[in-house]
Amino acid sequence: MSRPSRRTAPGERIPLGKRIPGGQDGRRMLVVSFVDRVGSGLWGATAALYFTFAAGLSTAEIGLLLGASGAIGVAGPPLGGALADRVPLRPLLIAVQLVRAVASLALLSTTDLRLLLAIASLGSLGDRASAVLTKLYASRVAGPDRARYQAINRTAANSGWAIGGLIAAAALTGGSVAVYRWLLIGDAFSFVASALITLGCAEPPSATRVVASSDPRGQEEQDGRPGKTAPGAVRGTAHGPAPGAAPPNPWRDRGYLTFTATEAVLFLDDSVFKIGLPLWAATATNAPHELAPLLLVLNNVLVVLFQVPLARFGATPHTARATLRPLAGAFLLGGAALAASTAGAPWLAVGALVLAAIAFTAAEMLHATISWELSIALAPPSAQGAYLGVHGLAQAVQRSVGPLAVTAAIAAGPLGWLGFGAGLAAMCGAQRHLVRDRGDGALSVAPVTVSEH
Structure with a gap:
């Protein structure tokens, strides 16, 4: 049963676990967002330079590579979201992070445009799927405080991106082709680190359990009488679709x-x-x-x-x-x-x-x-x-x-x-x-x- 909320008295110190929705797992996922975006800042600022000076691609080839891989990555969000309704979320998120790491490292292995396109497309799929899965995890662990959690998460992500960009800018002053490769390795390492941090998180409650526990009015009474719909429990019930019915599409x-x-x-x-x-x-x-x-x-x-x-x-x-x-x-x-x-x-x-x-x-x-x-x-x-x-x-x-x-x-x-x-x-x-x-x-x-x- 959910407990009634209590307002904080003026001057009362709020425990860290209460300031950040989601408790320990919520804090860990904020670290994941920060680390992920540090890596993205390293790579995002230097991707075109890497493909130009390290991979030896022309401007037209770079445009084709980035445009085509981005178009293929559009399939990432619906694919990741559909899988999240069928398999446990935490291991799925870890697997996607590792796929992103492998794709980043694989870019170092070839200068062939066709292979680079296949690798970049795999990474793009992982990037887009990861964004949806992270959002889904946050919505489940934060519950009714999901809006505040998302705001904190965006702050952490923006800070990580800025730090990654500053590191990349400082590294590029060296002017060496090797710098581009090390920045790409740093990007891959950020995905491995994110997967390891996620490994320490618990599997979040399912969406139906989140809705059911957010307000006791969102559950059916034990004697079978329907209860009232809880605020926020929209377009569905706490128990999902009727037995035998197909899930909403x-x-x-x-x-x-x-x-x-x-x-x-x-x-x-x-x-x-x-x-x-x-x-x-x-x-x-x-x-x-x-x-x-x-x-x-x-x-x-x-x-x-x-x-x-x-x-x-x-x-x-x-x-x-x-x-x-x-x-x-x-x-x-x-x-x-x-x-x-x-x-x-x-x-x-x-x-x-x-x-x-x-x-x-x-x-x-x-x-x-x-x-x-x-x-x-x-x-x-x-x-x-x-x-x-x-x-x-x-x-x-x-x-x-x-x-x-x-x-x-x-x-x-x-x-x-x-x-x-x-x-x-x-x-x-x-x-x-x-x-x-x-x-x-x-x-x-x-x-x-x-x-x-």
Whole structure:
């Protein structure tokens, strides 16, 4: 039986296990995220350089390698999520980490483009599957505090990525080809270390047990009378589907698929920072070119400082749905600031670009907590892994179409950025309409029908 929550008295010291949801296992998984991202920072900053100077590939071959392996990696989230509903989660996560380590080390063994493509595709599948499995593990060990845990996890991951990038930058001052190989080995070692840390974690409770234990009202009474639905226990019961019934299939759930499609659009803030801001600042404004990397640093620092405090905006499904309104405002402000950055003196351009970076960073943090909560709350507990795997496609699709959308906004000039911000704001409204408040302590997605004609 769950115990009633107790508020902390002013000045009372909170035990570490209470400050971080999930207890000891939750803390270990934060270390996993940090170590994983340190390795990703080492490799992400030097991948193109390694394939150029160590593997001897041309620019066109590198583009083909990264593009094709990324496209194949799109299958990682649904594959990992589907497996997580059928096998124990902890050993699956360990296996995926080891696959990533093997793929990284295997890149050192060949310079043949075809072999590199096969190896990179395997690593890409592991990377995308690992993200979904880590999210699923966190949702199970953190329970009702999953929004706060996810915020802490993003802070740890961003810190790891920044440290990995700084190490890579310092190492590259040596100018030796051997440095690229050692950075790749460091990336592989981070996956091995993550697997070893995960080995010390316990198998998390199943999704149905998490729902059942989060609130005693979510369980059926012992005498067979149905109980009330617990807040957050949506679109399913604590005991899964009826005996003999097939588990819910996310590929046949048009409402959840439509929700995932809206998510792919709202994740476009990622392409804004990777492509939009640097290109726009350098080609369309009077701001100094050295401002572009500083805007990325500003983004990283703001996420580390404010992601956890902003987690309260996604503490419950209802709060997450309501936060779509301020998210729309952040997107509008960011688009307007980029449009305004072309006018006036250099200092005005710098001010507008900084404001745009702050607005899109706020949008990134708000959407992260909204997306985390709604993607889980709208998934049936008996098929949570499969549903989260499908939701993982949103970011994968964004990585493919995001650069096209952002460069189209740049080509259209200031009006393009105004339309870009307005379009994202409109998508927030569409998602809020799609995600319905049922009025009984739960949310659902509106039914979506497809014409037969």
